[in-house]
Amino acid sequence: MRKLFLICFAFLMALPLLLSQAKAANLQDARWVTRTDAPVPYVRMVMDLSAPVKAAASISKDGKTTTVTLKNTKLKMAKSNIIMDSSIASSAQLSQVGKDVAVTIKTPSALDTSDIKVFSLKKDTVNQKPYRIVVDVQKKGVAPKPVNYGKKPSPATGIAGSKGSGKYSTSGGLAGKVITIDPGHGGSDPGAIGPTGYQEKNATLPISKYLKSALEARGAKVYMTRTTDVDVYGPNASGVDELGARVNIANAHNSDAFVSIHINSFNNPTVGGIATYYYAKTGNDARLAQKVQSQIANVPGFNGDRGIQEGNLYVLRHSNMPAILVELGFISNPNEERALKSDQTEQDFANRIAVGIANYFGG
Known part of the structure; x- marks a missing residue:
């Protein structure tokens, strides 16, 4: 009887775990981007999930249809058909198949297993990112080339990739220092x-303009990656071209500091607060x-201090100077x-950032 009791007890203890494993995950969002910052260009599709899932991939006999199956998952997206890059992966169709979600990716060329990667990413509580499944589809028939970041000149600015002098100052006061301000997003x-429909690009630009004035009043030389509602590289550019164009401006002008202005977002409307990201490529x-x-x-008006956080972000990695x-x-x-819609808040942010930058330079 004792042995039977222990077995029953063990079963009852395991039951909550079994139930939690059986609960389906929700597929909440999916997005894609063409990446050209690799030896072979590829389309990356990222799917947000409420819980970790197992994924399996298969390729059709003709090689032009790849199906990624997300096990024990419910499709919670309103949009089920995603149009992507016609030269690499033209579309992705998401559908509920029993207890699973099938992601059917169409490609113009026949693929094999070496052309596709499927991997998972854990929940990131620091940066407020959910569990994710990532699918990378490489472009077929392209010879690998050396990684080449942002070397093409921007059609808008005419500035090509530039290493600059690689020299920058970190002390001696703000007067005479060269600062590049990057108002995030813009244009397309x-x-x-x-x-209420307020767009991030319309918040970052006025703050950046006020910041430019505040820094110039302290004697700094200031460049901006954009001064109006435009794309820096060009409309609908790839992520690498657009971000590279912003970094090129800072590097070409041998800036002493690079400051990119953004506004955060999350699917929980109660989340708030202010953070600053850096990438430890220099000692400063x-x-x-x-x-x-x-x-x-x-x-x-904001939910307090989220601190400084290290972020592996393109503009922070590829700028020569502290950023x-x-x-x-x-x-x-x-x-x-x-x-954020308040002119007073815009000026307050700008003035405070200017003080922080001045303190960094020792003045």
Whole structure:
């Protein structure tokens, strides 16, 4: 009897675990991008999930249809057909097949297993990212080439990839320093969109203009990657071309610091707060981030200090000089979206960032 009791007890203890494993995950969102920053260009499709799932992939006999099956998953997206890059992966059709979700990807050329990668990413609580399944589809029939970041000149600016001198100053006061400000998104890319329809690109530009004035009043020489509602490289450019064009401006002008202005977003409207990102490529990126974050963390109307965080972001990696990317609240939070529309908030952010930059340079 004792043995039977222990077996029953063990079963009861395991039951919650079994039930939790049986609960289906929700497929909440899917997006794609063409990546040209690799030896062979590829389309990357990222799918957001409420829980981790197992995935399996198969290729049709003719090689032009790839099916990725997400096990025990419910399709919770309104859009089920995604048009992608006609030269690599033309479309993805998402459908519920019993307890699973089938993602059917059409390609213009026949693929084999070496052309496709499927992998999972864990939930990232620091950067507020859910569980993800990633599918990479390489372009067929292209000879691999050396990685070449942002070397083409921007049609809008005429500035090609430039290493610049690679020299920058980190002390001696702000007067005479060269600062490049990057208002995030613009033109064909609205960025994140708030509950009332306010677009990130329309928040980052006025803050950046106020910041330019505040820095120039302190004697700095300031360049901006854009001064109007335009794409920096060109409309609907690939991510690498667009981001590369922004970095090229900073590098070509031998800037002493690069500051990219952004607004955060998340699917939970109660999430808020202010953060500053850096990439530790020099000994001063984190210090610049800390000096600025200490000034902007407690702007009224926002949910406080999310701290400085290291981020493997293109503009931070490829800028020669110390660089930061500020996330000035969450446009997805109704209260913070409302605050971001205020001219007073725009000026407050700009003045505080300017003070942080001045403190970084020791003045």
